[in-house]
Structure formats: C-alpha cells, structure tokens
Amino acid sequence: MRSTYYENETVILEFMLLGFVNITQGKSFLVILFFTIYIVCFLGNSLIITMAVFNRTFHTPMYFFLGNLSFLDICYISVTVPKMIADLCAESPHISFMGCAAQMYFLVALVGTEGFLLASMALDRYFAICCPLGYTKLMSKNSCLQLAMISWVCGFLNSSLHTTLTFHLSFCQSNGISHFFCDTPPLLSISCSDTSANEAALLTVGVFVGLSPFFFTLVSYIFILHAILNNHRKGQRHKVISTCASHLTVVILFYGSSIFTYVCPTSSYSLEQDQLVGVLYSILTPTLNPIIYSLRNKEMKLAMRTFLPRASFLRS
Structure with a gap:
C-alpha cells in the first residue's frame, strides 16, 4: 500500500480495487466478455448518434435526446470497463488517489445527467402526445438545447459536490475498495472520518437528482397513458405505446439500480448487492439502451437497414 505520513496521520496515495480479488479462474473469459460488451455498446450507441446526426428523418426532439443519451452511455462505459479489463490482467489492481477521484467524478456526473435526460425525454413524449398542436413551439430547437444543457450542468454540479465531500475524508490505513470501480458508497464505508x-x-441531493426526475417521469407517463386510452384509436395506440415502452424500459433499468446505490443509507451497504447493482447500471444499462430503442422502434430499424448498405458502399 502506498501512503505517506503527515504529523502522525496516514495519507493514502492509492487504492486497491478488490472487486475481482476472489476470482482466481476464468479471468480470461471475463476479459473477453467485458471487451465484447464494450465494443457492442460503443458501436450500438455510435450508430444511434450517427443516425440522429446524418439522417434528416431523425432531426426531431426525441432523437436529439436519444443522441445525447447514446453519447452519455459511451462515456459511461468508458469510465469503468477499460479499467476493469486492466485490473483483470494486472496482478495488483490498484488506482491512484487522483485517478480514483476522477473516475468517481465522471461516474457520478454521468449518472446524474442521465436522470435529467430521461426526464427531458418524458417531457418530450408528454408534449407530443398530450399537447400535439403546440408541440413544435414547446419543443423548439432552443428548448431542446436548454433542457440538454441543464441536464449536463446539473449532473456535473452534483458530482462536484459529492467528489469534494468524499475526498476530503480521511482513509487512514484502509485503502481496499470492495468494488470494481471507485464509487461513493464503497469509499464512505472505508473512511475513518465521520461520514x-x-x-x-448523498440522501438530500439524491432526492433532487434521483427521485425528483423519476417522479416527474412517472407522472408524465400517467398523463400520457390517460391521453393514449382516451384520445387515440386502437391502431394508433399500439404505435404510441411501442415508442413509449422503450423509454419506460430504460427508465426502470436506470432508476431501479441508481436509487438503490445512491439513496440507500451506507449502514445497509452490502458488498455483494452493491457489486451486482454496480454492474447493472454501469455496464448492462448502457449496452442495452441502443438494443432496446432499436428493437422497439420501427423507424430506427428501417433507417438502419437503409443506412448500413449505403455506409458499406461508401467505405468500399
């Protein structure tokens, strides 16, 4: 353990990531699995971003936010998975103090940003279904840009607060983080300071950053469901519900895992549960998002079938 001493106080210079410490066999398989997941996530989300930028059919508010979400997912998985692969290949999986702070900063920032982006997408669906006559004015280009900017700014401001508070704590002799990456709950659990x-x-800001967008999204979809049942024909209902179902699936996956991690108190911290939930929201959710939106969206599938042959022709 690398550490230094200042006036009888131990200062940790690096942390040990102990998520894979008990795994003695099958590391090669995990390296291949995580690398495959990373490539699938990167290519899937990159394809959605490409469609949203270069296909005029997708120059709409919904696909603008979906492009933002796909970009966020690429950043999301890039913060965790490459380091996890490196740790599986290393004999001593360690991370520097500043490296841990940087990883936690971007991880928490992206988690917060995704919550606000999902709420913005819910607002877009609400205006599109419940206020169709004023939709173009309500969700103008400037409005979409402002909502996206607010989402990113709120996410990074939230992360700045938590990262500053966490890395002002003392960690004394314990530098072993029982996780695959640096996150707030496992770091608080090894601190010898009053947390x-x-x-x-974490609880107060988590209610604002996590629960508020979640309840906003939930209420939006209650109004959307009411409008669908009362104002749409049966043939139209299926198309509208299919579009909304993709977003709802992503919302459930994201909020179910992030609320468990960041809103539950540290006293109920469990190594096994937190590692499982960590894998869910940091690896599986970014990978599943493009698959969910592509499989549930006929426009996206049709555009991909049209775009991919053209792209192959351009490359040749």
Whole structure:
C-alpha cells in the first residue's frame, strides 16, 4: 500500500480495487466478455448518434435526446470497463488517489445527467402526445438545447459536490475498495472520518437528482397513458405505446439500480448487492439502451437497414 505520513496521520496515495480479488479462474473469459460488451455498446450507441446526426428523418426532439443519451452511455462505459479489463490482467489492481477521484467524478456526473435526460425525454413524449398542436413551439430547437444543457450542468454540479465531500475524508490505513470501480458508497464505508455529513448530502441531493426526475417521469407517463386510452384509436395506440415502452424500459433499468446505490443509507451497504447493482447500471444499462430503442422502434430499424448498405458502399 502506498501512503505517506503527515504529523502522525496516514495519507493514502492509492487504492486497491478488490472487486475481482476472489476470482482466481476464468479471468480470461471475463476479459473477453467485458471487451465484447464494450465494443457492442460503443458501436450500438455510435450508430444511434450517427443516425440522429446524418439522417434528416431523425432531426426531431426525441432523437436529439436519444443522441445525447447514446453519447452519455459511451462515456459511461468508458469510465469503468477499460479499467476493469486492466485490473483483470494486472496482478495488483490498484488506482491512484487522483485517478480514483476522477473516475468517481465522471461516474457520478454521468449518472446524474442521465436522470435529467430521461426526464427531458418524458417531457418530450408528454408534449407530443398530450399537447400535439403546440408541440413544435414547446419543443423548439432552443428548448431542446436548454433542457440538454441543464441536464449536463446539473449532473456535473452534483458530482462536484459529492467528489469534494468524499475526498476530503480521511482513509487512514484502509485503502481496499470492495468494488470494481471507485464509487461513493464503497469509499464512505472505508473512511475513518465521520461520514454523517456525506450520507446526509448523498440522501438530500439524491432526492433532487434521483427521485425528483423519476417522479416527474412517472407522472408524465400517467398523463400520457390517460391521453393514449382516451384520445387515440386502437391502431394508433399500439404505435404510441411501442415508442413509449422503450423509454419506460430504460427508465426502470436506470432508476431501479441508481436509487438503490445512491439513496440507500451506507449502514445497509452490502458488498455483494452493491457489486451486482454496480454492474447493472454501469455496464448492462448502457449496452442495452441502443438494443432496446432499436428493437422497439420501427423507424430506427428501417433507417438502419437503409443506412448500413449505403455506409458499406461508401467505405468500399
């Protein structure tokens, strides 16, 4: 363990990531699995971004936010998976103090941003279905840009608060993080300082950043469901529900895991549960998002069939 001493106080210079410490066999398989997942996630989300940028059919608010979400997912998985692959290949999976702070900063920032982006997508669907006559004015280009900017700014401001509070704690002799990556709950669990202020901030800000967008999304879809049942014909209902179902599936996957991680108190922290949930929201969700939106969206599937042959022709 690398550490230094200042006036009888130990200062940790690096942390040990212990998520894979008990795995003695099958590391090669995990390396191949994580690498495959990363490539699938990168290509799938890159394809959605390409469609949203270069296909005029997708120059709409819904696909603008979907492009933002896909870009976020690429950043998301890039923060965790390459380091996890490196740790599987290394004899001593360690990360520097500043490297841990940077990883946690971007991870928490992206989690917060995704919550607000999903709420913005719910607002877009609400205006499109419940206020169709004023939709173009309500969801103008400037409005979409402002909502996206607010989402990213709120996510990074939230992360700045948590990262600053966490890395001002003392970690004494313990530098082993029982996780695959640096995150707030496992870091709080190894601190020898009083973490009550951190837990209060995590819960208070978590209600604003996590639960508020979640309840906003939930209420939006209650109104959307009411409008679908009362104002749409049976043939139209299936198309509208199919579009909304993709977003709802992503919302459930994201909020189900992130609320468990960032809103539950540290006293109920469980290594096995937190590692499982961590894999869910940091690896599986970014990978499944493009698959969910592509499989549930006929326009996206048709555009991909049209675009991919053209792309192959251009490359040749």
